[in-house]
Amino acid sequence: MEMIRTETALESRIWDVLHTVEDPELPISVTDLGMIDAVDVADGHVRITLVPTFSACPAIEVMREDIRRRVRELPEVQDVQVDLSFARPWTIARMSERGRQRLVAHGMAVPAARPPARPVACPFCGSTNTTLENSFGPTLCRAIYYCNDCRNPIEQFKPPHDS
Amino acid sequence: MSLAQSPLGRRDDLRAAFGGYLLALADDELVLGHRHSEWTGFAPDIESDVALSSVAQEEIGHARLFYERAGDLLGGTPDDLAYGRAPDGFRNAVLVERPNGDWGFTIVRMFLYDRADAVRLDALAGGPVEPLADLAKTLRREEKYHLLYGEQWLRRLAGASDEAHARIQGALDAAWPEAVGVFEPVEEERTVVESGIMTLDAAAQAERWRREVTAVLEELGLRVTEERGGPGGRSGTHSEDLTVLLGDMTEVWRAEPGATW
Numbered sequence: 001m002e003m004i005r006t007e008t009a010l011e012s013r014i015w016d017v018l019h020t021v022e023d024p025e026l027p028i029s030v031t032d033l034g035m036i037d038a039v040d041v042a043d044g045h046v047r048i049t050l051v052p053t054f055s056a057c058p059a060i061e062v063m064r065e066d067i068r069r070r071v072r073e074l075p076e077v078q079d080v081q082v083d084l085s086f087a088r089p090w091t092i093a094r095m096s097e098r099g100r101q102r103l104v105a106h107g108m109a110v111p112a113a114r115p116p117a118r119p120v121a122c123p124f125c126g127s128t129n130t131t132l133e134n135s136f137g138p139t140l141c142r143a144i145y146y147c148n149d150c151r152n153p154i155e156q157f158k159p160p161h162d163s
Numbered sequence: 164m165s166l167a168q169s170p171l172g173r174r175d176d177l178r179a180a181f182g183g184y185l186l187a188l189a190d191d192e193l194v195l196g197h198r199h200s201e202w203t204g205f206a207p208d209i210e211s212d213v214a215l216s217s218v219a220q221e222e223i224g225h226a227r228l229f230y231e232r233a234g235d236l237l238g239g240t241p242d243d244l245a246y247g248r249a250p251d252g253f254r255n256a257v258l259v260e261r262p263n264g265d266w267g268f269t270i271v272r273m274f275l276y277d278r279a280d281a282v283r284l285d286a287l288a289g290g291p292v293e294p295l296a297d298l299a300k301t302l303r304r305e306e307k308y309h310l311l312y313g314e315q316w317l318r319r320l321a322g323a324s325d326e327a328h329a330r331i332q333g334a335l336d337a338a339w340p341e342a343v344g345v346f347e348p349v350e351e352e353r354t355v356v357e358s359g360i361m362t363l364d365a366a367a368q369a370e371r372w373r374r375e376v377t378a379v380l381e382e383l384g385l386r387v388t389e390e391r392g393g394p395g396g397r398s399g400t401h402s403e404d405l406t407v408l409l410g411d412m413t414e415v416w417r418a419e420p421g422a423t424w
Contacts (some may be wrong), residue, residue, distance in 0.1 A: 005396040053226060053300065054221070054224075054305055055225065055228060055298070055301050055305060056220060056222075056223070056224020056225055056227070056228070056305070057220045058220070059226070084295040085297075086294075086298050086300070086301040087293070087297050089297075089300065089301055089304070112238060114403070117172050125284060133210060134210040134213060134214060135214070135308050135311065136210075136213050136218065136308070136312070137213065137214075137217070138213075140217060140220065140305075141220055144210075144213075147234035157310075160301070160303060160304035160305050160307075161305070161307035161308055161311075
């Protein structure tokens with residue numbers, strides 16, 4: 001029983017650390033993005049399962065290394081392994097409400113967590129009178145829209161295509 | 164679970180066949196990704212420049228994932244496999260090593276290849292090797308944007324001026340025989356299919372691909388003139404174009420093998 005309590009406390013400290021590890025390209029933590037699939041602890045050996053938003057995202061290795069280094073700093077932790085998994089794929093529904101709000105505050109449009117799909121709303125003026133300019137943008141997870149009302153270009157957080 | 168630890172990966176008789184098949188997939192994605200990257204800074208408009216750069220990054224990232232899994236079975240890191248082999252060790256389709264030519268050829272090739280890749284990923288996604296089926300399902304959702312992009316441009320160019328239509332027809336005539344070659348079976352095809360790793364063999368995949376792409380091409384008033392496939396590339400027989408491409412791509416690696424930065 002003692003063992004179980006200790007590990008639960010450690011797990012929760014690991015989650016606390018994970019909440020502070022951010023995507024190097026966006027102001028959002030890996031937990032708010034919904035990238036952490038599992039945290040398994042056994043005798044100080046930690047295994048964290050990470051689910052990429054886009055499998056070819058070059059930020060994955062940066063996040064992986066950040067997670068490894070930061071979790072390793074916890075005194076009870078002996079070693080940390082961060083595995084990538086595609087078994088339960090990332091979807092926009094995995095993003096937390098707080099994460100979504102941070103991205104919107106950052107000036108991004110974020111799709112609805114669940115169907116039905118809604119028109120892209122301009123993060124600056126709220127208008128849905130927007131047009132897709134490019135389904136590819138500065139990173140794999142962004143598309144470019146244009147707001148026909150306030151005339152600003154918009155970056156949309158682009159999830160993988162489910163059809 | 165890594166591929167080497169999966170039930171099929173633990174079978175010695177299948178490991179080499181399976182690894183060889185994955186190399187062909189990885190080589191396709193790497194070589195076409197490299198060709199797409201050559202548009203960075205040169206595409207017809209800024210949106211296409213961003214799009215092709217992004218597609219290139221994604222194809223090369225997919226290649227890396229396939230190389231990791233091939234290396235799991237055959238040995239070697241993704242860098243060893245990508246940069247350390249001679250041209251005749253590459254198993255990519257000849258189609259993807261051809262120079263970009265004009266924008267029309269790039270788009271026609273992208274359409275034909277991405278449609279073939281989609282059929283192939285479907286066959287893997289339905290297979291029993293979970294680490295590979297999961298990966299195929301993931302890649303399929305990402306590749307969908309490439310498919311939509313290529314087809315949208317194809318429709319636009321084929322439906323534009325007579326000159327544009329003629330150039331697209333010319334690009335199709337040039338690309339078609341080698342596009343059929345994407346489905347040239349790898350040497351280990353029979354072993355891979357009989358093991359059940361893929362739910363459709365290369366011939367059945369080719370048939371589905373042909374049906375799907377010709378439906379779109381005919382709708383756009385384009386003709387498939389050459390039915391016979393050319394050399395595919397799966398057995399390591401390539402054009403001089405691949406030697407030039409690899410010479411370019413591996414120059415830094417060869418200057419200081421094993422360097423890290």
